[in-house]
Amino acid sequence: MNDDAIAVLRARLAELSDLGHAAMLLEWDQQTQMPPRGAQARGGAAGTIERLAHERTADPALADMLTAAEAAGEDPGLIRAVREDHERAVRVPARILVEMTETAVEAQGVWERAKEASDFAAFAPLLQRHVALCREYAACFPEVEHPYDALMQRYEPGATTAEVRTAFARLREGLVPLIAAIAEKPDPGDLGGPFPVADQRTLALEMAASMGYDPESWRIDEAAHPFMVNMGREDVRITTKEDESQLAMGLFGVLHETGHGLYEHGIDPRWDRTTVGTGTSLAVHESQSRLWENMVGRSRPFWAHWLPRAQELFPERLQGLEVDEVLRRINVVRPSLIRVDADEATYCLHVLLRFELELALLDGTLEVADLPAAWNAKMRDLLGVDVPDDAHGVLQDVHWAAGIFGYFPTYALGTIVAAQLWEAAHVALPDLDHQIGAGNLSGLRAWLREHVHQYGRTRTGDELLREATGHGLDPAPLLRYLNAKYGALYDL
Known part of the structure; x- marks a missing residue:
């Protein structure tokens, strides 16, 4: 050598x-x-x-x-x-x-x-x-089939517009009837506030610590749009945005960004100070945050463990509530204006909307001046929601300000990957739900580190997915997961 x-x-x-x-x-x-x-x-x-x-x-x-x-x-x-x-x-x-x-x-x-x-x-x-x-x-990149491919591959190497359209069509076909069936059921309501911000932060950081957040290597700050960056495995920075009127935004936002941070924190040290010591793709990255935020953080085993602590911090709001009632409220399905606040069933439709608008902007079939009207029309079509103003519509995300076109599809692609990994983790760890219910998240973290985190960019997203699950990108596990979860919560 x-x-x-x-x-x-x-x-x-x-x-x-x-x-x-x-x-x-x-x-x-x-x-x-x-x-x-x-x-x-x-x-x-x-x-x-x-x-x-x-x-x-x-x-x-x-x-x-x-x-x-x-x-x-x-x-x-x-x-x-x-x-x-x-x-x-x-x-x-x-x-x-x-x-x-x-x-x-x-x-x-x-x-x-x-x-x-x-x-x-x-x-x-x-x-x-x-x-x-x-x-x-x-x-x-004149050789690409669609100009959008060149942009998307900055964030999701190997992805093509045609493949994403196919996956998203399958998602839409599966999600629309599920959301319609849920809409016929009574709305379980929300966990009404106020929830003091300081106590929200306390609970969120305790949950994050159980996931692997280490204050010696991590820090948390506030930002208009929460995000995670790392300056190395031992310098991971997450941000959050809390709202006293509700618990979900700040709490699940921290779990989401901690999921991103665990990926960077878990990369093999031999890739330190190289350009491969980071996530292999944004869909894989998003799979980590979506898995921890939703599949763990909104699950029954997780809240069976954490509800008593939450009731200590918010006795006036949570005392007397049973786990199943909390679950129905933190998993309520309700088409809404804001992507980052969307429930698991409607979330991917927000991403489909942005994907279609970005394609139209790039190929010139939609002018920037006409974007708000196009946005509002697609919100009515996909989610049945009327947009009151641009702040709650076309201006809600920071991504277009940052110029990162081609990024949005990775949110839905990552949600698909998360469900595939979640199924595979349960096969590998048959007592995973019991571990989570006991407050022990180390087994899941170790499985993800072994199969996803450690490799950084030295393996492609497709290679990781196939080795961990035996399959390439497949929306079926996500649709199975959502139908099972909401079937139980809404008695479908």
Whole structure:
């Protein structure tokens, strides 16, 4: 083995990893600490980091380093992933990526103010700039079947528009009758507040600690749109947004982001300071957060264990409630305006809506100025909900401000993957429900670390899924899970 060739490659990857570290720290600071007028300077700094990372990734010397390291016995999964990064970088001019980054920083503050004022027109010019840049990016890959493929593969390597359309059609076919059947049943109501924010945070962090949240390596902050970033396995940062009038937003938001963090925290240390020491795809990443938030966090075994503690913290609101009553209320199915607050049955329809709108924006069949009207029409069609204003409609998500088109499908794809992994985990751990009911989440965490987390990007999402479950992407387990869960809760 030629250790020198591997060392040369690893040195370049460490440099790229460090640049990524700096970029994520700037992003975290922008959304949690930075004053509003800092956007202009931050945009320049973020753009410079993006340019430097692109230059080093597109460098012809990197291709030579990969060839030499491959011959020397470097891990083939690392070689594949980095070679894909290099080949993509060679195709895309740095100017496009820098403009994307700078526009995203500028748009963040504009979006926040536009959302607060429910003023889409104030945000539209920056969204139009994003769409134009995305079209330029997609044009760098003329061989793809649909321009959207080029954007989606930034987040979900190997995914195609045609495959996603097929999976989403199966989801819609299965979800619509389930939601209609539930709509005929009495609404169980909500867990009414107030729930003091400090006590919400206490309960959420205790639950997160049982999952694996470690205050020595993690921190939690507030953000307009909750997210997770990591600057390394031992520096995981999650954010949340709490509302005193309800328990679900803050509580399940923390479980969701902790699920993301566990993925990054569980990657094999040998991938530290490389560009493969992160999640292999956003669908796989989202599978972790959706699994912990919903399949664990909204399950009967979980609440059989945690309800007594919740009743200690919120005696006026929860005292006297039985587990089954709490379950019906935290799992209520009710078509709603806001994706992040959506129940498990209707959630994927929110994603389908965004996927269809992004396709239309990219191929020019929908103009940015017409987006609010198109959004509102699709909300009525898919969910039967009337949108009162743009703040509760087209402006609700941060993703378009960040210019990350092609990202939204991964939320539904990740939910599909979560259900497949959940089924496989129950086969491998027959007493999993008993473990969860006893407050022991270590078995599930260890299974996920063994089959998903440890590999980082050295295995593709499809490879992980097939090895863990024996199947490729398949919506059937998700539909089985939802029908069984809501069949029991609503006596269908």
